[in-house]
Amino acid sequence: MKKRENIVLMLARRRKSIREYRRDEDIPIEKILTAIEAALEAPSGRNCQPWRFIIIRDKGLKRRIREACEEAEKPFHQRVKGEFKKWLQDRGITWRKPFLEDAPILIAVYSDTECPYPSQSTWIAIAYLILAIEAEGLASLTYTPSKTSKVNEILGVPNRYRLETIIPVGYPSRDKRKEHRAALEERVFIDRWGNRLDITVK
Amino acid sequence: MKKRENIVLMLARRRKSIREYRRDEDIPIEKILTAIEAALEAPSGRNCQPWRFIIIRDKGLKRRIREACEEAEKPFHQRVKGEFKKWLQDRGITWRKPFLEDAPILIAVYSDTECPYPSQSTWIAIAYLILAIEAEGLASLTYTPSKTSKVNEILGVPNRYRLETIIPVGYPSRDKRKEHRAALEERVFIDRWGNRLDITVK
Secondary structure, X not given: OHHHHOHHXXXXXXXXXXXXXXXXXXXXXXXXXXXXXXXXXXOOHHHOOOEEEEEEOOHXXXXXXXXXXXXXXXXXXXXXXXXHHHHHHHOOOOOOOOHHHHOOEEXXXXXEOOOOOHHHHHHHHHHHHHHHHHHOOOEEOOEOOOOOHHHHHHHOXXXXXXXXXXXXXXXXXXXXXXXXXXXXXXXXXXXXXXXXXXXXXX | OHHHXXXXXHHHHHOOEOOOEOOOOOOOHHHHHHXXXXXXXXXXXXXXXXXXXEEEOOHHHHHHHHHHHHHHHHHHHHHOOHHHHHXXXXXXXXXXXXXXXXXXXXXXXXXXXXXXXXXHHHHHHHHHHHHHHHHOOOEEOOEOOOOOHHXXXXXOOOOOEEEEEEEEEEOEOOOOOOOOOOOHHHHEEEOOOOOEOOOOOO
């Protein structure tokens, strides 16, 4: 089938968000740098390239980041109710964030708030990055802590930069199913909102 | 060299933002749908999949969108000064947006503001989309109008959805150089802000 030939579609289909990592794996830094090189090629508002990446391998630092994030998550998880609570429970998602310590590498991604469209541009770079990580045969997650001030302090980041996400990178410690995705027909319209894609369009 | 083998890096390097398109080209809708299928695989906050895509091929609609966007751009371009003005002039970027009419296809991308992290998630999908478009051998641009209300009205979009970008898709009418990108050393730190990547790290 023609569709299967798009390499980005193939990688995008294969990639899953992974929350459990094998500990103490050695990841060659070259793989991480290659993936970040892809991220650096993203387009950005006024070509400002607002992204900054901090590669974190130090175990002490990873533990401190985990502790800071878990502290920030507790009030959020105490507050959460109803359907969302169930959704989190079904996936074993709690205030505990062991992936921040277990994953051999974390990549903290910052945006320069003095650039135009800093977040939008940086999330393009993040997407390039996670796809390139997939292409390197590694797993990842985009995790954004509920509060970021403590992490910024640990990493010594100036106020002007905003923490967009922390990406653990490594090998999954167990397999998981990819979350369901909506079909084309549920997300795509033709020429006008509500005008559904149908076979005659194709 | 090992680095060249990452297919995402290769595509990311090849892709350039294109503002001038060949008119009246016929683009098979399958190529567009395949690229959007890649976008649908993006991760999102609470797997809410906040993205919506409107594929616009109708010439009358494209003209109206162009007119609405140009009207919104004029005050912005009258206001702009100094270095940024020069940056725009060097690239021939004015309030005129012919690509909105010349490109055979526009993809308007919306986010559902009732989802968590709607913009962040949608920009991951947008990045997957533009890389998948590149893999299909087509050019693209992420263009965000200065004001979006008129476009939303033309397309009949409910208030709850936010226009993140309009992506023209087609073939370049002339070649251009890719904008310069900063080197790894300028965007990457190790373990702490300001701690530069050097040869000993590699």
